[in-house]
Amino acid sequence: MSKKDASHDHAPTRKPRSSDRGQAGQSSYGTEGAPVLWRGSSRLQAGATHNAGSGLRKGLTNYGDNDFSLFLRKAFIKGAGYTDDALDRPVIGIANTGSAYNPCHGNMEPLIEAVKRGILLAGGLPMPFPTISIHESFAHPTSMYLRNLMSMDTEEMLRAAPMDAVVLIGGCDKTVPAQLMGAASAGIPAIQLVTGSMLTGAYRGTRVGACTDCRRYWGMYRAETLDDEEISDVNNQLVASVGTCAVMGTASTMACLAEALGISLPGSATPPAVTADRMRIAEATGAQAVRLAREGLTIDRILTPEAFENAMRVLLAIGGSTNGIVHLAAMAGRLGMNVDLKALDRLGRDTPVLLDLKPSGQHYMEDFHRAGGMATLLRELKPLLNLDALTVTGRTLGEEIERSGPGFEQDVVRTRDNPIYPQGGIAVLEGNLAPGGAIIKQASADQALMEHEGRAVVFENLEDMAARIDDESLDVNADDVLVLKNIGPKGAPGMPEAGYIPIPKKLAVRGVKDMVRISDGRMSGTAFGTIILHVTPEAAIGGPLAYVRNGDRIRLSVGERSISLLVSDEELEARRQSQELPSCSAERGYAKLFMDTVTQADKGVDFDFLRSVEQKGQVPR
Template sequence: MPPDEPLGLQRGLTHYGDADFSLYLRRSFARQSGLSSEMLKRPVVGIAQSTSGFNPCHRSTPELVEAIKRGVLAAGGLPLDFPTISLGESFLNPTSMKFRNLMAMDVEEMLRAQPMDAVVLVGGCDKTVPAQLMGAASADVPAIQLVVGPMLPMPWRGERLGACTDCRRFWARFRAGEVSAAEIEAVEGQLAVTAGTCSVMGTASTMAAIAEALGLSLPGTAAIPAVHADRIRAAEASGRRAVEMALSPDPVRPSRLITPQSVENALRVLLAIGGSTNALIHLTAIAGRRGIEIPLERLNALSDTTPVLVDLKPTGQHYMADLHAAGGLGAVLRELKPLLHLDCPTVAGQTLGERLAAEPDWVDRGVVHAFADPIRAQGGLVALFGSLAPRGAILKRSAADPQLFERTGRAVVFSSLEDLAARIDDPALDVTPDDFLVLQNAGPTSAAAMPEAGYLPIPQKLARAGVKDMVRISDARMSGTAYGTIVLHVAPESAVGGPLGLVRNGDRIRLSVAGRRIDLLVDEAELAARRAAQPPAPPPPARGYARLYQQSMLQADAGCDFDFLRPPAQP
């Protein structure tokens, strides 16, 4: 800690017009907790926790908090935990994405307002980690991200099951009539049976990997299962390291860790692990808090030179517990070493290169392939541009069917989620396997608030005829656990007048993954007529967070952050 800065409870005094009285009063109330005067002189490590009864993925958080406290106390600090908003992915309406920025604001303001010299951020479920990292990036308090870890897949009737790729696999079979109602109910009770986040390379696991790749988590902690003893040891180590950062004359802050170079490292990791499409939005938002942009054209350049190396569901066969046993993220980083910026600092106090040089080199090649023997030669994500997506769209090609990558199809349009629900399984729906399903008005500023609805279900009559995949296009998101030939994050979205909102049934759309294109084959005169006939946008909500959300939300290519929370972009 710089010598001219106050330490611990002396930091950021409450205003009463008398600084000495403010400190006296603060210490008086701190003693109410039973703390000794010796403890009150120590550096303070905040512990931001996001546990909630509505977030069962985080049910191991109390145990982690106790381990962090143990590490802080052992290193000579004073641990003080505090709650923030908790975002349980499947419990929030209309979607957890709507509240990510609210949680980020909560984290940022509590880090600024409360006296702490460093903080350990405890999160896991999809939107909690990006929200914590966004808040920490803005507050710039020395911070360590500790994730709760993935759940364990468990055996069931001769196979292993884990949320939530297997959730979707069985649901698709149920819709196709291959699984009975009794069987789907039995599966429901076997998909998530331990504490932790989804056991596949979904959004939670991807964000854990990105946090470690950015240098904001201790090395080797991204993939440790939630119920593994190493997860508790990682919590204790995070507490110890937070005290060291608090006492340092030159602490490692997020502003030193989140740089153009570390962001590029994180993008390489995202592509190599076949990570979630959601993570691109979140990483863009995190980087944006430090004024760093992620052009989608740059994503394509990195994707073309970054192979997919990790064989995990939804793009492979293994689970996060297998990645931990195979060598963790360190094994992936070592394979990517020629492509990485090795001089990037990390929260551990060493550079990425120093970290990798000190690690053992064992790896299970069944899970993490060698750079020279990749699962796929190109990265998992690709950005598409064209008349349907002037500012870009995203395809997770590692989870898609290459036979659908170059084709032109007829649009079957759903104007909203309600329209989709009402018609997708109608036996009279005019649809064939070669058509493109199009969902409108599901983007960031829509009433739907960009849900994970981009994984449009295969129409039931096609599913029962054996159709497993078809091209689907929307301005929505999809779960990182999902799979299929799905074009997402179309920008600008329908709700702000984007071309996606002008598509009509029967229009022709051309997809070319090789050409990085998605085009609406309708002449400009017809589009102008449709644009002129569009109804006016509805008025914004009258009050509260919903009003702030709709008025301030940026598009997907800018990370769906609020415009007033981003500094100017770095040159």
């Protein structure tokens, strides 16, 4: 692809239509001489024998007669008022994930209109289509449980409906990875458009935004420093508009990672949902989708090992959500790559946190946008990045950084010699408690607890925790280690964001704000604290976490990257022999599919049969 053809600065030229060439039977788009309907005629050209092609010829429904399949398809779509001229253009699908249950996607309709405008201006035919929509707060038992289902929905729609490229519109936590997982498996040209972050609100003169402030104020309410009326007032101000969380939660993390991967347009990660900047990005995304279709730039040429390594650098530098690791692992697995957690930790040793954004810092996403967005961050990270990685513009990441200009003075993105935190936001831990690894968001942890040994206070599952966490008789002290079992991929199921274990109420009211907490589950990217997550293997399948008992000693050393249960191997084996594990099975439907095939956190919690059978190595390299 030439740089000029891919540039946003040059309007695309549509290939001449058959009427322009005076050859009534020849397609204006796609393979020369491909079998198509004869314009203005009731009959078909002879020889339509294949089911490939482009536009409406792509993926013909099987009636045993391809000529009739195309004839029927055009007849029905013309019932919606389409002309031959419209149907002779590149067909660009637009994945619509709008839902009344998803306020993070509350700007879906204007985004689709802007994308359609861009597609039309570039000479394509926009075709919006629906998929399921997942919202973090509305999905039972957890949005992660449904991420793979959404990815399958996306993949199958991309395969089933004729389209030459697709614009994927998502935002809330699991929707962006689900769409990219599905698109990676489908293999067609694709470009991501995120819905954008919400605006911030104010409570009694203090700026607030979901959802780090949600947790902060709820902690104050549990500690009885806010009353019922005050917490109700806070609740009205935390979410000031539609859009995704205003902080570096999972949604913002995935938006930044999409741009770092090169699968979304430069400058697309940070414009808030309700701004003109977001609409302009949407229009440009539609136009670029047409160019992708014309050039045949498929998603596997963008999502390369080099691109994934860039995304991991960015994840570490933004203090991004721990969920980002799980989602990157799932996306990489669809393309035949495995995430190497040890290599990721090595990257973190020389990738400092540069973004001063909650929960690791003080600012919000709209501040990041005003500070120049991802271009400002990438400019600072440039010496650490794979600059030759290709992006959806047809240019390399290095070229896009150069095009972004010299930058300007701002206080949201720090320099590498003045970081928020000297290492990456996430550290990878190993030890006899987590043979397959665990992670900690070290940039938002209490530094006094990073080297800690304490007594285990164990909760067997979510129900046990809910029943006892606020019990006055709970035997717990501030230097203990809270352990929550059976909230992993199979144990919950769906690996819920319950790893942010509440501080027991009797300690919260005494002013305790953080404790070491361990689980095989996840936590929201908006959360903070000294929390060990993604313990692998999970308790429900017999990982060592299953055999931790009240009173056991646990040692955490972030410096040594270790998490250890101070129990002998012989004692652990005796517990394995005597302890029965919970049942992890289901009778029917999606639950059975999930339980039978879901992988562990290190493989992205994807279904094993959806991972690529072609192995292409590990990332980071």
